[in-house]
Amino acid sequence: MKKFWRKLVKNKLFFLTFVFFFTTLSAQEKSIDQNQIFKNLRCLVCQGQSISDSNSDFAQTVKLVVNDLIEEGKTEEEIYSFMAEKYGDWIIYRPQLNKQNFMLWFLPYAFLIGGGLIIFYLIRKKREKA
Amino acid sequence: MLSNLGNILLFSKVLLSLTIIYFSYQCIKSSSVIIFKKIYQISLLQSTLVLGCFFTLIAAYVVSDFSLINVYQNSHTAKPLLYKISGTWGNHEGSLLLWIIILTIFSFLFLIYNNKHPKNYRLYTLIIQNVLILGFLFFILFNSNPFLSLSPIPKEGLGLNPILQDPALAIHPPLLYLGFVGSSIYFSAAIASLITNYSEKSFAFSIKNWVLISWGFQTLGILVGSIWAYYELGWGGFWFWDPVENASLLPWFAMTALFHSLLVLEKRNLLYFWVIILCLITFTLSVTGTFLVRSGILNSVHTFASDPSRGIYILSFLSIMIFGSLFLLLNKYRKENKLIYSNSKETFVLINNWFMMFYLLTVLVGTLYPIFTDALTNNKISVGPPFYNTVILPVVVIFLFFMAIGPKAKWIKNRFDNLGCFALFLFLALVVNFFIIYFFKSFTILSNLVIISSLFLIFSSFFDLVNSILKSRFDLARTISHLSFGFLVLFIGLNHNFSIEKDFNMRVGEVKSFDNYEIQLQNLELKTYNNYKAIIGNLKIKNYVLKEERTLNPEIRIYDNPQTLTYEAAIKTNFIKDYYLTMSNIDRSEFYNIKFQKKPLMIWIWISVAMLVFGGFLRIFKNAKIN
Amino acid sequence: MQRLIKSTITIIFIFIIIIFYISLGKENNYDTVNLVGKKIDSIELQSFNDEKIVNTKSFKDNNFTLINFWASWCGPCRAEHPILMNLKESRSLMLVGVNFKDKKKNAKNFLDDLGNPYDILLKDENGKKSIIFGIYGIPESILLNKELVVIEKFVGPLAKEDYEKILEEIGEK
Numbered sequence: 005m006k007k008f009w010r011k012l013v014k015n016k017l018f019f020l021t022f023v024f025f026f027t028t029l030s031a032q033e034k035s036i037d038q039n040q041i042f043k044n045l046r047c048l049v050c051q052g053q054s055i056s057d058s059n060s061d062f063a064q065t066v067k068l069v070v071n072d073l074i075e076e077g078k079t080e081e082e083i084y085s086f087m088a089e090k091y092g093d094w095i096i097y098r099p100q101l102n103k104q105n106f107m108l109w110f111l112p113y114a115f116l117i118g119g120g121l122i123i124f125y126l127i128r129k130k131r132e133k134a
Numbered sequence: 135m136l137s138n139l140g141n142i143l144l145f146s147k148v149l150l151s152l153t154i155i156y157f158s159y160q161c162i163k164s165s166s167v168i169i170f171k172k173i174y175q176i177s178l179l180q181s182t183l184v185l186g187c188f189f190t191l192i193a194a195y196v197v198s199d200f201s202l203i204n205v206y207q208n209s210h211t212a213k214p215l216l217y218k219i220s221g222t223w224g225n226h227e228g229s230l231l232l233w234i235i236i237l238t239i240f241s242f243l244f245l246i247y248n249n250k251h252p253k254n255y256r257l258y259t260l261i262i263q264n265v266l267i268l269g270f271l272f273f274i275l276f277n278s279n280p281f282l283s284l285s286p287i288p289k290e291g292l293g294l295n296p297i298l299q300d301p302a303l304a305i306h307p308p309l310l311y312l313g314f315v316g317s318s319i320y321f322s323a324a325i326a327s328l329i330t331n332y333s334e335k336s337f338a339f340s341i342k343n344w345v346l347i348s349w350g351f352q353t354l355g356i357l358v359g360s361i362w363a364y365y366e367l368g369w370g371g372f373w374f375w376d377p378v379e380n381a382s383l384l385p386w387f388a389m390t391a392l393f394h395s396l397l398v399l400e401k402r403n404l405l406y407f408w409v410i411i412l413c414l415i416t417f418t419l420s421v422t423g424t425f426l427v428r429s430g431i432l433n434s435v436h437t438f439a440s441d442p443s444r445g446i447y448i449l450s451f452l453s454i455m456i457f458g459s460l461f462l463l464l465n466k467y468r469k470e471n472k473l474i475y476s477n478s479k480e481t482f483v484l485i486n487n488w489f490m491m492f493y494l495l496t497v498l499v500g501t502l503y504p505i506f507t508d509a510l511t512n513n514k515i516s517v518g519p520p521f522y523n524t525v526i527l528p529v530v531v532i533f534l535f536f537m538a539i540g541p542k543a544k545w546i547k548n549r550f551d552n553l554g555c556f557a558l559f560l561f562l563a564l565v566v567n568f569f570i571i572y573f574f575k576s577f578t579i580l581s582n583l584v585i586i587s588s589l590f591l592i593f594s595s596f597f598d599l600v601n602s603i604l605k606s607r608f609d610l611a612r613t614i615s616h617l618s619f620g621f622l623v624l625f626i627g628l629n630h631n632f633s634i635e636k637d638f639n640m641r642v643g644e645v646k647s648f649d650n651y652e653i654q655l656q657n658l659e660l661k662t663y664n665n666y667k668a669i670i671g672n673l674k675i676k677n678y679v680l681k682e683e684r685t686l687n688p689e690i691r692i693y694d695n696p697q698t699l700t701y702e703a704a705i706k707t708n709f710i711k712d713y714y715l716t717m718s719n720i721d722r723s724e725f726y727n728i729k730f731q732k733k734p735l736m737i738w739i740w741i742s743v744a745m746l747v748f749g750g751f752l753r754i755f756k757n758a759k760i761n
Numbered sequence: 762m763q764r765l766i767k768s769t770i771t772i773i774f775i776f777i778i779i780i781f782y783i784s785l786g787k788e789n790n791y792d793t794v795n796l797v798g799k800k801i802d803s804i805e806l807q808s809f810n811d812e813k814i815v816n817t818k819s820f821k822d823n824n825f826t827l828i829n830f831w832a833s834w835c836g837p838c839r840a841e842h843p844i845l846m847n848l849k850e851s852r853s854l855m856l857v858g859v860n861f862k863d864k865k866k867n868a869k870n871f872l873d874d875l876g877n878p879y880d881i882l883l884k885d886e887n888g889k890k891s892i893i894f895g896i897y898g899i900p901e902s903i904l905l906n907k908e909l910v911v912i913e914k915f916v917g918p919l920a921k922e923d924y925e926k927i928l929e930e931i932g933e934k
Contacts, residue, residue: 431784
């Protein structure tokens with residue numbers, strides 16, 4: 005009886021995960037989210053606000069320009085490069101992956117993997133001794 | 135007059151600290167088994183004096199004594215009394231005084247409450263803590279003295295920035311300081327423990343409540359700060375991954391890791407050096423955060439008036455702290471050899487620490503990286519919310535699963551009961567998530583995973599809760615905290631996913647509609663208040679589906695002293711959602727920029743954090759009862 | 762092995778402290794003054810007085826071009842105006858004015874009052890073109906050479922020192 009239960013749970017689980025991935029994948033849209041781009045651009049004339057959060061003159065104009073760029077068919081990455089070219093890397097809140105920013109993106113994962121290895125090593129060593 | 139009194143009190147505090155250090159040293163050298171009575175007495179005197187010193191400054195603020203530069207720069211006679219008082223710690227100099235108070239009082243309380251522990255350990259803790267006190271006292275005396283006097287005495291003060299005149303912000307600094315300055319006490323205790331080789335389980339016992347207390351207040355401080363940012367800064371967000379916010383989050387991660395691994399030290403006498411390291415880095419991170427914020431090397435929303443000479447002082451202090459404790463630690467370090475089974479509770483505590491360290495280091499790297507690129511390549515970059523969300527969120531998902539499973543593991547033993555339960559929880563989580571997608575049209579895989587994992591944690595903790603009540607094998611504190619953390623992540627996830635954000639440029643009288651809403655800028659009103667003028671917008675929001683109609687009144691305020699323009703958001707809160715509306719004028723035009731946001735379940739985010747803290751304090755009370 | 766770990770940790774901390782120390786002396790407010798050496802590709806702007814479209818490519822004919830972004834509503838623009846008038850005297854420098862988000866009437870009054878230093882006067886009514894130039898607040902001026910490469914950026918009003926600097930760059934000093 006218990007076994008049957010487990011099997012049922014397992015099957016349902018499988019089914020549900022399937023449904024879940026299917027629905028989410030199909031829900032993924034390809035269109036560019038302009039709000040996301042606004043949130044990713046820093047307002048240069050304000051203290052630590054994004055273009056999206058700021059109502060300064062500069063922010064308003066940048067929004068217009070970004071909308072134009074989207075209409076021209078530019079991708080998100082191209083828009084960031086465009087803005088960085090004009091205003092420097094400072095304007096982008098999500099640093100691009102390049103030689104300079106390599107460590108920024110790499111270090112957290114290095115810590116994650118390194119930490120995991122240390123724990124694994126600790127536990128395994130102890131087990132061998134036992 | 136008050137200036138002289140304050141200065142005298144500060145100087146006598148220096149003398150008292152030196153006396154305490156001297157007598158403590160004498161006491162360590164002596165053969166006495168107990169601590170000299172006079173050390174207690176001087177400690178008590180010291181605490182009294184520091185409070186006196188603080189009240190002197192408060193008094194100066196209350197009576198608006200502008201002969202003090204500090205009062206002149208940060209206060210104004212027309213300010214409400216509450217903000218006169220909170221103005222005391224709202225500035226750099228005054229807040230340092232608050233630092234000293236917490237350092238001193240924690241030092242005194244630690245001394246009297248830990249009388250079961252070895253004499254030398256307690257005395258060394260006292261010495262180290264007083265060295266820290268001296269460090270900050272010198273900083274105050276030579277660089278940031280709030281009691282400096284001014285002549286001729288000005289008639290009126292410069293006033294306090296109006297966005298800082300807020301009840302939440304009045305209590306925010308004291309709460310936060312209780313957290314991260316409070317962590318000084320286990321920094322001192324850790325060093326004392328290294329010096330005296332006091333590495334038994336009871337060491338864990340002596341600091342565990344202090345860790346929980348500082349953690350609780352740190353969390354509360356962050357909560358209050360977030361609430362303030364939410365309704366005052368007018369962007370509708372509550373966390374911006376701003377360097378100053380990160381500075382308060384870093385010690386929080388360290389504390390959280392610490393009180394989890396303390397459990398292992400207490401139960402199994404394992405991980406002693408790891409605990410010590412965490413004790414040391416918590417306070418080190420606090421001081422680092424203070425350095426970053428006060429020296430002005432970071433560009434942040436929450437700017438303190440900064441000046442590089444402060445930076446130099448804190449940096450020297452920080453270096454001494456780091457290298458001193460590093461030297462001691464490396465000298466005393468030796469390998470531990472104890473058993474850890476892979477499915478035991480110890481392992482899961484280690485996993486908690488692993489993730490906490492990951493969050494900590496990620497936030498640390500993100501915060502410091504711009505400083506490094508600027509110093510090394512002269513290129514300034516920004517590391518903002520998108521970076522943290524990308525790196526941290528996926529890992530949170532895994533973390534929540536471990537967090538759900540961990541508490542079910544047993545100490546030492548290598549096995550689990552109730553594996554079937556987990557399958558059931560996962561199943562339930564998937565079902566609920568499925569409904570959420572189905573009814574609300576959720577978007578990305580990641581957000582779904584976040585929702586599923588948090589639901590998994592919630593179900594699992596809820597099961598624990600029921601179980602512990604039925605079997606009366608209570609561990610209510612932990613269950614409540616884990617449960618609320620699950621809710622916190624869930625609500626943040628839902629809030630983030632289902633927020634609506636629209637902005638319009640409107641003229642008076644204009645109507646705009648979108649989705650199920652219609653919004654109308656009906657009229658504007660000009661009102662004059664005591665210390666500001668306000669342009670109040672009258673906006674009507676209609677929801678077609680729910681057939682409800684609301685009026686919201688965002689404001690543009692023009693303050694007199696100092697002259698500042700602020701935007702007040704209009705917020706309508708209920709248990710399901712917040713409406714959040716801001717209005718701002720557009721220069722040289724008759725249009726107003728109206729930003730409308732719907733933020734679902736906002737209030738539950740605050741409640742979850744409050745419950746999280748409640749769990750922590752519950753544990754403190756229970757610990758106290760056992761003692 | 763243990764020694765190695767110990768010294769690595771110490772070195773990391775020393776490194777961090779040194780970086781902190783270096784940063785203390787640095788300016789932390791961001792501006793784009795250092796963003797020079799970029800080429801201004803072709804940008805089209807409308808003439809202030811008529812419907813004519815002017816392309817930045819046409820600036821290639823001059824040895825040096827100073828593009829100044831201004832508006833009548835901007836106080837500091839008034840302050841820097843005398844310096845622009847002085848620069849007008851310079852022969853190898855072409856002065857281009859871009860009127861930024863302004864009302865035509867006000868702008869005209871402004872120039873009538875203070876004099877018109879510009880060889881070419883253009884306008885940017887909605888501010889979008891200025892974004893393409895990398896401008897984020899006015900007044901701002903950029904100095905281009907013959908290849909249309911930005912050789913100097915001035916954020917905020919031109920000061921006396923900036924005037925000297927410009928003369929130095931264009932070799933009239």
